[in-house]
Amino acid sequence: MTNIKDLAKMAGVSVTTVSRVLNHHPYVSEEKRNAVLKAMEDSNYQKNINAVHLSTGKTRLIGVVLPFSDHPYFALLLKGIAKQALENNYKLVLFQTEYLESREIEALEMLKQKQIDSLIICSRACDLSVIEEHLQYGNIVLCENIMKDNISSTFVNHYEIFYEALEFLYQKGHRRIGYCIGRLSGTNSHKRERAYRDFHEKYGLAYHHEYVMDKCFYFEDGEKVMNKIKEMDNPPTALLVTGDQVAAGIVVCCQRQNISIPGKMSIIGFDNEPIAKMLNITTIEIPLVEMGKNLFLQAISSDISNRELSVKLIERGTV
Amino acid sequence: MTNIKDLAKMAGVSVTTVSRVLNHHPYVSEEKRNAVLKAMEDSNYQKNINAVHLSTGKTRLIGVVLPFSDHPYFALLLKGIAKQALENNYKLVLFQTEYLESREIEALEMLKQKQIDSLIICSRACDLSVIEEHLQYGNIVLCENIMKDNISSTFVNHYEIFYEALEFLYQKGHRRIGYCIGRLSGTNSHKRERAYRDFHEKYGLAYHHEYVMDKCFYFEDGEKVMNKIKEMDNPPTALLVTGDQVAAGIVVCCQRQNISIPGKMSIIGFDNEPIAKMLNITTIEIPLVEMGKNLFLQAISSDISNRELSVKLIERGTV
DNA sequence: TTGTAAGCGTTATCAG
DNA sequence: CTGATAACGCTTACAA
DSSP: OOOHHHHHHHHTSOHHHHHHHHTTOSOOOHHHHHHHHHHHHHHTOOOOHHHHHHHHSOOOEEEEEESOSSSHHHHHHHHHHHHHHHHTTOEEEEEEOTTOHHHHHHHHHHHHTTSSSEEEESSOOSOHHHHHHTGGGSEEEESSOOOOTTSEEEEEOHHHHHHHHHHHHHHTTOOOEEEEOSOSOSHHHHHHHHHHHHHHHHTTOOOOGGGEEOOOOSTTHHHHHHHHHHTOSSOOSEEEESSHHHHHHHHHHHHHTTOOTTTTOEEEEESOOHHHHHTTOOEEEOOHHHHHHHHHHHHHOSSOOEEEEOOEEEOOSOO | OOOHHHHHHHHTSOHHHHHHHHTTOSOOOHHHHHHHHHHHHHHTOOOOHHHHHHHHSOOOEEEEEESOSSSHHHHHHHHHHHHHHHHTTOEEEEEEOTTOHHHHHHHHHHHHTTSSSEEEESSOOSOHHHHHHHGGGSEEEESSOOOOTTSEEEEEOHHHHHHHHHHHHHHTTOOOEEEEOSOSOSHHHHHHHHHHHHHHHHTTOOOOGGGEEOOOOSTTHHHHHHHHHHTOSSOOSEEEESSHHHHHHHHHHHHHTTOOTTTTOEEEEESOOHHHHHTTOOEEEOOHHHHHHHHHHHHHOSSOOEEEEOOEEEOOTTO
8 A cells, every 4th residue: 555655755755745736735836746646646546544534633424323224204314414414525424323322322432532523413312411521522413402502403393393283183173182202202202292281281181191102113103003092992083193104004004994084083194204195194294304414514514503494284184 | 632642641651551451451460550540530531543543454434335225125224234233343334325326436435545444335336347446445245146256245036036926926827017126227137137038938928118117216106107007008917016115105006096906906015114014015025134234244254255145925915 | 561662644834 | 835844643563
């Protein structure tokens, strides 16, 4: 492996000059530049990027923390991040945590060790204070509404969205409304829980503990949901389902069992994934790709920002 | 940022000794080890991993090339890779190529520049010769059946699978069989094309050009397929669909338009994704997660291997 | 068991 | 415009 020193020798110049042409600096005579270029050509030179990293203290690597990559929500987010990364000539290091705090810590460690310049956490498992401790080592951006002036974030207003969706169902006459969610912990879930409770309070509706179903991530979880509902004495007449995958699972399950939608059960999904369109599911569109893009931009930006993105209710056939 | 030198000073030992305790080498007295440990503690020391990389020439970073991350096929493959990476204490660098050769080249460049130790190419766009040129810089493993003694690979026998699926449909009485595929180019597609032609030849069946439908990746592409089929004078009675997403799209589309399955149209999907189970789609299960794991293991192994994984036809309700 | 010192391949400073 | 030379922070012979 020839290095910058060899090139210098071959071209009859100093390493500084070689470095200059390598990095497209001005102030190099045409003549010497060509000599270096030729030497690079002749030797099939390749920069050792690790040396560059050591020297500059930067890697142009951004970490991305997410629980699963095989879920449309995160896959779409990742798509947006990847797109923007490409445009800005950054690469991504993936951390699939499955919500294990220890894996999130690993990502934070890499930031500490300077192997990545910044970190995007799509869904957080560890405590906010742990995040804050690591801020000194690089940018960390989150996908949730924490209004901290030292952490950037991009998010949608989950409280408002949830509340409005509930109102929408209320207007349609529903009084027993349940909801399905991925995990119960997490900022976003808490906000939705709060919206749910506030809504019930406002209209003096009874809060049924069993109407809240968690661990709903994938298509097949829709079946589990329906099984639970079938066992209820007083089942909900409508469901808010955070994720169109699960919503689709429920819809398919109902079709099979001849449970009429929206006759017997109304569904509002989330995200507006392609499947929602195919199955004609009413859903709340979350601009995931755009969110991803913005997260990335914040990751490489030197100033803090908190950006809220707006969502759109897409009325289709399940309400 | 304190470094190894500072630690040495603080602990009153040499940098070598510090390095030794850092890397859990033997031959360090308990006393000095503790002194170093204490210094690390006191100074909140963090290794600069880039320096390690420069010094060792390794990064414990493996590149993963795939066209899209938001497709279950690749997401599942990635899941397997990520799982195994975690177990072996490696990290992954993601390259989303969208089948652009230029992005694949970028990944190969990173290998050249030693920013990644090896490269896993889940779906290849560039020429095999380009790959071979880069073999000198690190392992490259492929997800296709190229029997080269210098490149490792993990794959399923797409020719055989396709052929057998066609036979299966033939036994069921089908004489006009079409197929849907992601992209027409690519080793795997070629093998399937060949199986398709051989099959038609064997039974003296007419080859209809229009029965081959490409660019089928996502759920929504199922609709496009059905639109095409509706315009045919002599439509196929069965479809081999490489990917359950698209198969599901077709099934849903047929349901909507009251095209009976398998009465009027039979479907065999691929991968056995969760959605196939939900929609009761007959499919060929490909062990994607296991494939991913094996790909990773090959990426870090020092010897070449070519491993074929077996698949399973799962008979359900669409044939 | 410990330490010295020579790399690893760049970039950056500063003097010319 | 050009070039020495000192970082950058760690690993690893080699010597003791």
